[in-house]
Amino acid sequence: MMRVAVLLSFCAAAAAQVPKTWDEKALKDWATPLAGLGVRPGHYAEAEYYKAPVDNLRTYPVYYPGREPDGYWEMLARVGPKPLIERDKIKSEADWVAAGKRVFEELDIIMFRSYDPKLIATAQSREYYEKAKVRPRPDGTVPGLRWVPTDKGVALSLDNCAGCHTRRLEDGSILRGAPGNESIGPLVGALAIAGASPIPLPGDSPGMMLWRGSTVPWIKDDLHESIRTMTPEDLRELGRGAFATGIFPRWNGSPFHPNKIPDLIGIKDRKYIDHTATQRHRGPGDIMRYAALVSYADVSDFGSHRILTDAQRRIYGRSLDEGLYALTMYLYSLEPPPNPNKFDTKAGAGQKMFRQAGCAGCHTPPLYTNNKLTLATGFTPPKEHFKFLDIMPMSVGTDPQLALQTRKGTGYYKVPSLKGLWYRSRLLHDGSLTRLEELFNPDRLGDDFVPSGFIGFKLKARAIRGHEFGLKLAPEEREQLIAFLRTL
Ligand code: HEC
Ligand code: HEC
Known part of the structure; x- marks a missing residue:
């Protein structure tokens, strides 16, 4: 009986060919070399990765006080730890997608789980949500927070990917995979301490955490x-600008040059991450690897430069490969919602x-990207890059700092897809603009321009x-172009 079950689950996995997440061979030439x-x-070495304890727990939504279904608290108190991914139940491709939807919605940031009664009471307090201006979703849940029944009790935690x-x-509906725009309030900071770090950083003050997430030791006058x-006031101001809705300075990025949250709908067709x-992005394994990397597995070594201290170099817990594969299958399955903007004569002219x-x-149809890389202004790619990267050796001239002055600095900006522009708001890699009208307004080239998105520290x-x-178009032509872009 046992052997049959093992065999069956092996077959389901084999049939779907679950790639190994941390595969030395695949990792070797996965990343783009850094420009500087x-x-x-x-x-991390493969053996180090797989030594990390597996964490595979279901999590449950936090409801706006008073909006919980009947018996919700009793259920949470009683249910105990449950597996997030149940391999034996997955038989078909549709099962993988359904399992992946659950992983996407429920995966929390395991290192930030808290049993602190004060924080737990805050997450149950109407006063907190009113003061923080957190709006419940139509189903009564609040964004960003999760309850996690573990063997130590019920913890409060933060959404991972879904966050x-x-x-x-605008109509209140929830679009999974699209760039986030909901506010969670100060509880995020209380749980995560310094938002840019995917792991706890023992020994660091919040300021040091922000520094560790972004320091680029090989750059002169970094x-x-x-x-x-920085003074605490300056740190707060830096954070306010960089951790704004729709942008985020990821680990290895920079609070001075944050990046917008991209749309994951359509990721299946993108060649670069x-x-x-x-x-x-060569296939599902690379998305699994990326999910692990940004959640808990970034060793942060760059040549001879080590960013983490010995005490900080640790994988605290990892997802099952099957969980990350299901997550990837779900991301691959995401479709945009029906576009309310009709293709009319104006859009036709556009x-x-x-x-x-x-x-x-x-922005070549049908993907509205040619999937190629452009050069950040000032970057000359080494000849050998042309062998493994699809490069258009020209620059569109946007702010080069993220691509040259950070640990995400490959020297390249990829050509983004224009699909889904109608429901997105942040534009360009740094989210400096939020409206298409602004992108095609020549006034933005002047130093006195006030962008509606990210401006910059103390600017x-x-x-x-x-x-x-498109900046030279007549006003009417510009309107037509924008009308067309909104139909994509
Ligand atoms: C704290 C916010 C945050 C969380 C949590 C988060 N992401 Fe992201 N994600 C971002 C930002 C910001 C970027 C853009 C980074 C960049 O361009 O350097 C990004 C980029 C990506 C990309 C690349 C998309 C593209 O078109 O290039 C993928 C794929 C992705 N995230 C998947 C995930 C998955 C899977 C999870 C959960 C394991 C996750 N993200 C968790 C903010 C987040
Ligand atoms: C030479 C290649 C190239 C051409 C031609 C080009 N773009 Fe782009 N486009 C890019 C790149 C690269 C970016 C990203 C730049 C960045 O983020 O710094 C971009 C960004 C955009 C964005 C913002 C998308 C987002 O998600 O941030 C829009 C909208 C856009 N382009 C529309 C257009 C339109 C309309 C035209 C023609 C009038 C055009 N582009 C011509 C390469 C090009």
Whole structure:
């Protein structure tokens, strides 16, 4: 009996060919070498990765006080730890997608689970949500927070993927995979301490954590060194600008040059991961690897430079390979919602503009990206890169700092897909703009321009340079182009 069950689960896995998440061979040439350093980031050894304890727990939504279904608290108190992914139940491709939806919605950041009665009481307090202006979703749940029954009791935790990659549309509906736009309030900070770190950083103050997430030791006069000696007020201001809705300075990124949260709908067809193409996307294994990397498995070694202290170099817990595979299958299955913008004569005229203005050379239909890399201004790619990267050796001239001055700095910006522009808001890699009207407004090239999105530390205005395509259009043509873009 036992042997049959083992055999069956082996067959389901084999049939779906679950790749190994931490596969030395696949990791070896996965990342793009860093521009200022000429080498690829290092990674934990396969044996080290698989030594980490498996964490495979279901989590449950936090409800706005008073909106819980009948008996919810009793259920939570009674249910105990339950497995998030149940391999034996997965038989078909549809089962993988369904299991992956659960992983996407329920995966929490295991290192930030808290049993602190004060924080738990806050998550149950109407006063907190009113003061923090957190709006419940139509089903009564609140974004960002999860209850996790473990063998130590019920912990309060933070959403992982769903926390940043779930969007609430204007009609109130929830769009999974789209760039996040909901506020969770200060509980995030209380649970995560310094938001940019995916793991606890023993020994670091919040300021030091922010520094560790962004310091670039091989760059002369690295701006991030200033974080070490910043006043608390300046640190708060830096954080306010960089941790705004829709943008996030990921680990290895920078609070001075944050990046927008991208849309995961359509990820299946993209050849590169991240705005700066930090990694290649060769198949499901690479998305599994990326999920593990950003959640708990970034050793943060760059050539001879080590970012983490010995005490901080640790994988605290890992997901099952099957869980990450299911998550990937779910992400691959995501479809955009029906587009309310009809393709009318105005949009038709805009489509002509799109072709005439040369947009399609880079934003090539049907994906509206040619899946190639452009150069950040000032970067000359080494010859050998042309052998393994799909490079258009030209620059669109946008702010080069994320691509050159951070640990995500590959020297490249990928050509983004224009699909789903109608429900997204942040534009360009740094989310400096939030409206298409702004992107095609030539005033943005002036130093006195006040962008509606990310401006920059201590700046009140900033020129948003580069990507000058379409800036010379007459006002009517511009409207047509934008009408077309909103139909994609
Ligand atoms: C704290 C916010 C946050 C969380 C949590 C988060 N992401 Fe992201 N994600 C981002 C940001 C910001 C980027 C863009 C990073 C960049 O361009 O360098 C990104 C990029 C990505 C990309 C690349 C998309 C593309 O088109 O290049 C994928 C895939 C992705 N995330 C998947 C996940 C998965 C899977 C999880 C859960 C394991 C997750 N993310 C958790 C914020 C988040
Ligand atoms: C030479 C290649 C190229 C051409 C031509 C081009 N783009 Fe782009 N486009 C890019 C790149 C690269 C980016 C990302 C730049 C960045 O984030 O710094 C981008 C970004 C965008 C964005 C923002 C998307 C997002 O998710 O942030 C829009 C919208 C856009 N382009 C529309 C157009 C239109 C419309 C045209 C024609 C008028 C056009 N582009 C011509 C390469 C190109």
